[in-house]
Amino acid sequence: MPGAQAMTPAGRRILAAAEELFYHRGITAVGVDLIAEHSGVTKRTLYNQFGAKDHLVAAYLAERDQRWRSLVRATVDACDDPVEAVTAPFDALSIWSGDNTRGCAFINALAELPDPSHPAHRIAADQKHWLRNLFEELATAAGRAEPATLAVRLLVLHEGALATRPLTLDTLSASTDLARDLVRARLPVGGTDRPR
């Protein structure tokens, strides 16, 4: 995992073209020749840099994951109020969804790569766990009751909105509204809530 920064200029162009093509046209449907052509590079160079298509796929997902996490982190950090911060990832999602109309790149990748040993599976699972843990940290910091339960609920809302992005349904605002309602949880949480 070269890290994209420690990468040769041609390598970066290849990765950029791969991101664009893989996300918008699907991984299996896009051949290495097409990526090489779109990045103005020879197929030979592509293989000198990445070795195999699967490695390029992994690099694409890792890079995308990193970019998304940066956006989420920045959006969260921009919040003064710790309660607002809990739903900040939904604001990030609103921005992110603008350009990314084809849903979740990781869910989509798993759909095309059923082999569980493919690196894509680990990257995808890591990302979702990271988000769930972030929700839990934020909920704890905001003094919410049962932060673990709340975190999974927020995660489901987040993924539901993201996954249905390609459909003609306004799920984003619905999930964001509900998320805020959940976090504000006007009702005093009774002491009889089952532990978790």
Next chain:
Amino acid sequence: MPGAQAMTPAGRRILAAAEELFYHRGITAVGVDLIAEHSGVTKRTLYNQFGAKDHLVAAYLAERDQRWRSLVRATVDACDDPVEAVTAPFDALSIWSGDNTRGCAFINALAELPDPSHPAHRIAADQKHWLRNLFEELATAAGRAEPATLAVRLLVLHEGALATRPLTLDTLSASTDLARDLVRARLPVGGTDRPR
């Protein structure tokens, strides 16, 4: 669209093999030769029945959609209490998820077939709209306030749980619990006396 019932024996076997293979291995990754082999049929017969791979893909999705709707309908109809009926699709999802560990076949199909003119897009959109409308009908019948808003929220929860099925997160019970809380119009984390 032959309707699966008005189909030749060989045609049904082909469709059954296609469902199995397309769902578990991905559409683009599965070739017609493999489907023919798995259904004990010549590739010639496959093309005599379906004409093109895309038509077979459409038939696969349509058939799957129909099977899923039947399950949901049956689960809803088995409910005496109209309030319980609103969240019955989540009980159906629990059953459905047992065999279908690779998430939503329609979200997955859209990931592989970016062309919006592909019949898969219409089928997928129709399915999600159907579910949203069903939620709205059920919410109205149960006398819930703002049934349209509630319906979209339930849809997001449903899709979130389904889409994240391949990941190692227990999103199904979380979304079902939250759905019930929403329908009972008790606010979020409350629920002290809920039977389960």
Next chain:
DNA sequence: TCGCACGTACACTGATCGGTGAACCACCAG
């Protein structure tokens, strides 16, 4: 008995797939 629909067997097409080999060039540091 005729014809037709369903299905098999098998060879074949052109295109595309992921991936490789080898020669060559430009640059920069030792």
Next chain:
DNA sequence: CTGGTGGTTCACCGATCAGTGTACGTGCGA
């Protein structure tokens, strides 16, 4: 001057892709 790194050019590999053509067999209804 020399060697290594990054890159190009181009030809090539075997495999697989979706899809077709043709001839043949079988059962059934008119």
